[in-house]
Amino acid sequence: MKPGKYKYSFMLVLVLCVCILVKPYKATGEVKPIEEANEQLQGISREEQQTLEKLFIYTQELEEMEREEARITDDIDKLIIEIEELDSSIIKEQENYDMLLSILEQVLVSYQRGGPASYLDILLSAKDLTSFIKSLNLIKDISKNTGELLASIEKSKQQLEVKKQSLADRLILLEDKREELTETIAAKKRIVKEQEDYLESLAEKKQQYQEYLDSLKLMWDNLKELFSKIVDEFARIISEGHFTMEDLNLQFGFFNVKGAIHEDTFNRIINENSTLSRINLSFGQDKVRIEVPDNNLVLDGYFEMEGSTLLFVPEKGTFYGMALEKESIDELFRNGPLIIDLNEIAGDMVTIDFKLKDVKTTDGYINFSIDIDFGSLF
Numbered sequence: 001m002k003p004g005k006y007k008y009s010f011m012l013v014l015v016l017c018v019c020i021l022v023k024p025y026k027a028t029g030e031v032k033p034i035e036e037a038n039e040q041l042q043g044i045s046r047e048e049q050q051t052l053e054k055l056f057i058y059t060q061e062l063e064e065m066e067r068e069e070a071r072i073t074d075d076i077d078k079l080i081i082e083i084e085e086l087d088s089s090i091i092k093e094q095e096n097y098d099m100l101l102s103i104l105e106q107v108l109v110s111y112q113r114g115g116p117a118s119y120l121d122i123l124l125s126a127k128d129l130t131s132f133i134k135s136l137n138l139i140k141d142i143s144k145n146t147g148e149l150l151a152s153i154e155k156s157k158q159q160l161e162v163k164k165q166s167l168a169d170r171l172i173l174l175e176d177k178r179e180e181l182t183e184t185i186a187a188k189k190r191i192v193k194e195q196e197d198y199l200e201s202l203a204e205k206k207q208q209y210q211e212y213l214d215s216l217k218l219m220w221d222n223l224k225e226l227f228s229k230i231v232d233e234f235a236r237i238i239s240e241g242h243f244t245m246e247d248l249n250l251q252f253g254f255f256n257v258k259g260a261i262h263e264d265t266f267n268r269i270i271n272e273n274s275t276l277s278r279i280n281l282s283f284g285q286d287k288v289r290i291e292v293p294d295n296n297l298v299l300d301g302y303f304e305m306e307g308s309t310l311l312f313v314p315e316k317g318t319f320y321g322m323a324l325e326k327e328s329i330d331e332l333f334r335n336g337p338l339i340i341d342l343n344e345i346a347g348d349m350v351t352i353d354f355k356l357k358d359v360k361t362t363d364g365y366i367n368f369s370i371d372i373d374f375g376s377l378f
Contacts, residue, residue, distance in 0.1 A: 034222055037215035041296075041320050044212065051202070053322040055213050058195035059220075064327040065188035072181045079174045086167045093163060097156040220319060223295050228335045230276050230292065237273045239344045248345065256357065260365045261345075283361040288312060290338070296320045299329065303366070308343040308356045310366070342368060 044052065199206050199213075247269070248259045263283050271278050282289040290299040290312065301314040314333070317324040342356055358369040 033218060037218045040212065040215045041219065048209075048212070049321055051209060052212050052216065055195060055198065055209060056216055056220075056319075056322050057325065058191055058198070059213065059217060060325040060328045061191050062188060062195070063331070064325070065184060065191060067327075067331075068184050069181065069188065072177055072184060076174065076177050076181065079170060079177060083167065083170050083174065086163060086170065090160065090163050090167065093156065093160045097160055216320065216322075219295070223292075223297060223319070224331060226277060226295065227292070227297070227332045230274075230279060231333065231336060231338050233274055233276055234270060234279070234338055235341075237270055238340055240273070241344070242269045242273060243345050255371065257370050258368070259370075260367045263364050263366075266366075283364055283366055285362055286360065288361055290314075299332075303340070303359060303361060305356060305359050308341060308370075310340040310342065310359060312338040312340075340366075342370070 199210060202209050243261070243265075247265045248261060251258045263281055266281050267279075270281075277292050277294045280291040280293065282291070287300065287302055290301075291297065297317065297319055299314045299317040301312055301316075303310040304313050305311075314329045317329050317332075355371045356368065357371045360367045
């Protein structure tokens with residue numbers, strides 16, 4: 001074998017060895033920080049938790065500022081595109097307007113040269129009635145076309161003015177958005193400074209709390225990604241028809257159907273068919289609690305009725321016992337709300353069309369009442 005071949009063979013073996021060694025290490029490296037961060041946060045004292053909560057609030061405010069900055073920047077980009085399109089449209093409209101004015105000018109020059117007498121000469125020079133009528137129609141056409149030209153010019157002028165006003169409005173809005181962005185960036189810098197100052201005030205414990213905060217950020221980012229999947233999986237399980245007649249406790253009346261689902265039934269069906277973190281629902285008097293124990297998340301809210309669907313409306317929440325800001329809770333549901341579609345739960349058990357009339361949560365139960373649509377029977 002030639003020396004060059006030895007060299008390439010050695011390099012190939014080396015690359016394969018590196019791939020084999022690096023790949024499992026990478027997988028371990030992705031899991032280990034999550035586990036370590038969770039263990040670290042589980043072990044903090046109540047006093048440490050209160051201090052960390054303040055730092056976490058700063059983190060949530062910063063995230064909201066970053067989202068706001070991205071949203072405003074996106075608005076500005078869209079406005080710039082709209083302004084460019086309007087500019088181009090105004091140029092075309094101006095060209096059309098100038099062209100119509102030029103045509104009108106030529107018509108007026110021709111008319112000025114000939115004068116009204118030229119039209120009379122045309123009529124008087126007619127040899128017979130047929131020629132006279134044709135001449136008269138020609139003059140009418142000229143008058144009509146001039147009138148249409150004037151109307152076109154006026155319309156073009158109005159369109160030009162409207163577009164110019166729209167452009168002016170867009171430019172004002174653009175300046176407002178830029179000012180809003182400047183204020184948002186300033187607020188973001190202020191929050192960063194406040195967080196840094198607060199960390200400095202912790203003196204010798206600064207490094208320890210920075211580690212806590214880093215762990216909390218890691219767990220929070222992990223939860224945001226996971227929770228969107230939990231919401232999607234929740235909807236999937238609901239739609240698959242796992243509930244039985246006994247689970248729904250249905251009572252059929254002549255005009256309506258009543259039912260009740262216990263929280264234990266809900267949790268059993270959801271978690272038996274889930275591939276993700278366990279989720280627990282608790283029903284109280286007009287209130288609902290959602291917990292994801294493995295991820296130390298608690299959300300409190302209520303159900304809102306929309307057609308045959310129950311929509312979970314979160315009001316407050318905690319993460320590792322620390323309060324979540326409203327914007328952070330909204331971020332958990334960024335891909336859509338957690339919903340319970342009673343139509344899908346009922347499945348083939350209620351074969352007629354129905355309308356959800358009333359829903360209430362009481363101690364441990366969702367109680368619902370549906371009206372029967374008799375029109376669907378005929």
